[in-house]
Amino acid sequence: MTGAGLSSARLSSEHLADVVSLVDDEQWELPSACAGWRVIDVIAHLGALAHEAVEPPAPDPTLPKNRERYHDLRVDERRGWSHAEVVDEWRDFTPRQLEILESAQEPARAGQPVEVPGLGTYPRHLLANTMAFNVLCHLRHDMLAPDGPLPFAVPEETDGLVAPAVAFMLAGLPQMxxxxxxxxxxxxxxxxxxxxxxxxxxxxxxxxxxxxxxxxxxxxxxxxxxxxxxxxxxxxxxxxxxxxxxxxxxxxxxxxxxxxxxxxx
Known part of the structure; x- marks a missing residue:
């Protein structure tokens, strides 16, 4: 699933970029299907993940150990940002995140264990599957109808999109x-x-x-x-x-x- 995870992450990110270009200011403020988050908060979450992948923050023992609460904290830090600022962070850091994930597919590094705080330990190459899961899940299940509020269409799901996301879920199931x-x-x-x-x-x-x-x-x-x-x-x-x-x-x-x-x- 190594190359497949990277391909899925890239393609879902392209689909998300197409949707982002269509969303107006009122739609950004609509509640998403992710409890407690608006549509713009979903982008803030994905932008924060990309930013931290590119510029890892220093360890901070005061931060929540629970991964969901940690994500909420990072979203809350961005609630005072404008829509444009949130979107710009996501646009700026996502391509660089994908570059890092591509380098993680190199044979010398692909099998190295990487601890993801609160989620378990995974071979480095599988971090691409993590991004594939995050983007696909938040786009298709939280932002877009019928579960989310946005009425836009994206291409139908394929094996190449879904299988890497499921592979990450199955890898995380015994650990999380x-x-x-x-x-x-x-x-x-x-x-x-x-x-x-x-x-x-x-x-x-x-x-x-x-x-x-x-x-x-x-x-x-x-x-x-x-x-x-x-x-x-x-x-x-x-x-x-x-x-x-x-x-x-x-x-x-x-x-x-x-x-x-x-x-x-």
């Missing part, structure tokens, strides 16, 4: 909630995702007490959770209720605690 999520899985749960970005993996119980879950390719259990990959991006991040978008076959009582707890950031 740790023992809290692991405690909900007592038997293998097959996650069967269809449509663009389709994949089938099995979430295996932790091998030891307080250990992490394991995500393996293929169907290795009898209980199956099915949805589209695009819907997984929405319900796997708790933007929409999983009950509206998933079909469970097998032992529903085994899958329900996992689905009720899952919240990928």
């Amino acid at each position: 909630q740790g023992p809290e999520l692991a405690a909900t899985v007592a038997e293998p749960l097959v996650l069967d995702l269809t449509g663009p970005g389709a994949t089938t993996v099995t979430v295996l119980p932790a091998a030891r007490q307080d250990g992490p879950l394991t995500v393996r390719p293929g169907a290795l259990g009898a209980t199956r959770i099915s949805s589209t990959a695009s819907d997984f991006i929405a319900w796997g991040t708790t933007r929409t209720p999983w009950r509206d978008q998933c079909r469970i076959t097998g032992d529903t009582s085994a899958a329900t605690p996992f689905l009720d707890c899952l919240d990928i950031i």
Whole structure:
């Protein structure tokens, strides 16, 4: 997924740039589908991520350890900015972020472990998938209708767009909630995702007490959770209720605690 993540991040960023050029001042102030954030705040978030990728801030132990609260803090810092200032930061730093992610695909660096505070540790090349996920999710699920307020159209989703975003989510699944999520899985749960970005993996119980879950390719259990990959991006991040978008076959009582707890950031 190394090159695929970078390609997806670039393409979603191009789609977002097309949308940004259409948004007027009133639309920037509309509430997005990301709770507590206006449409302009979504851009502020993506701009802040890009800025920090290019110019990493000095460690600050006073900052929130919870990743969602950290993102809220960075957005709040920009609430006094004009729309143009927020958009300019995003436009200025996104191309430079993509350049950094491209350099991270070089074989000598691609496999180096990188800790993302509050989210886990990933091989350096997978950071491109992180951006692919962030931009796709915020654009298509928070900003654009039917879930968001903006009435603009973007090209239909493809495997190339969705699969890298889903790959990051699956890499983060065992790490982001740790023992809290692991405690909900007592038997293998097959996650069967269809449509663009389709994949089938099995979430295996932790091998030891307080250990992490394991995500393996293929169907290795009898209980199956099915949805589209695009819907997984929405319900796997708790933007929409999983009950509206998933079909469970097998032992529903085994899958329900996992689905009720899952919240990928």
